[in-house]
Amino acid sequence: MNSRLTHISKEISYALRHHPEEYGLALDAQGFVEIADLLAAVNAKHPGRRPVTPSDLEEIVATSEKKRHEISGTRIRALYGHSCKEKVVHEQAVPPSVLYHGTARRF
Numbered sequence: 001m002n003s004r005l006t007h008i009s010k011e012i013s014y015a016l017r018h019h020p021e022e023y024g025l026a027l028d029a030q031g032f033v034e035i036a037d038l039l040a041a042v043n044a045k046h047p048g049r050r051p052v053t054p055s056d057l058e059e060i061v062a063t064s065e066k067k068r069h070e071i072s073g074t075r076i077r078a079l080y081g082h083s084c085k086e087k088v089v090h091e092q093a094v095p096p097s098v099l100y101h102g103t104a105r106r107f
Contacts, residue, residue: 001063008052009060011042013068016078032075 001009015023016033023041025033035054043051057076061069070079 001060004050005056005060005063008042008056009064009068012038012057012060012076013078015042016069016076027077028075031077032072033077035071035074035076038076 015025015038016027016031020027020033023038023045025037025041027033035057039052039054039057043049057069057071061071061076068078068080070077
């Protein structure tokens, strides 16, 4: 990920994890916000900067090693590290019939 996208990723994390109210965002019960609302808010804060686009967000989510964000349809959320009151609820899933776990032999 290039430095521009890294900077955008950090700002999005700040907006979604810590201060959505600074950006005029209201997270739903699962911590999601509409991508269009997030983009409008982030771009409004930096009118002279090249606008952040939906494809920028898709690239950030796809290439980030830390997997900080999740896109679902037209919505996005931070996956961890929240300091705001809204609690992120993860959907329960049935584990597969075979599940592998790797553990290093040396420590």
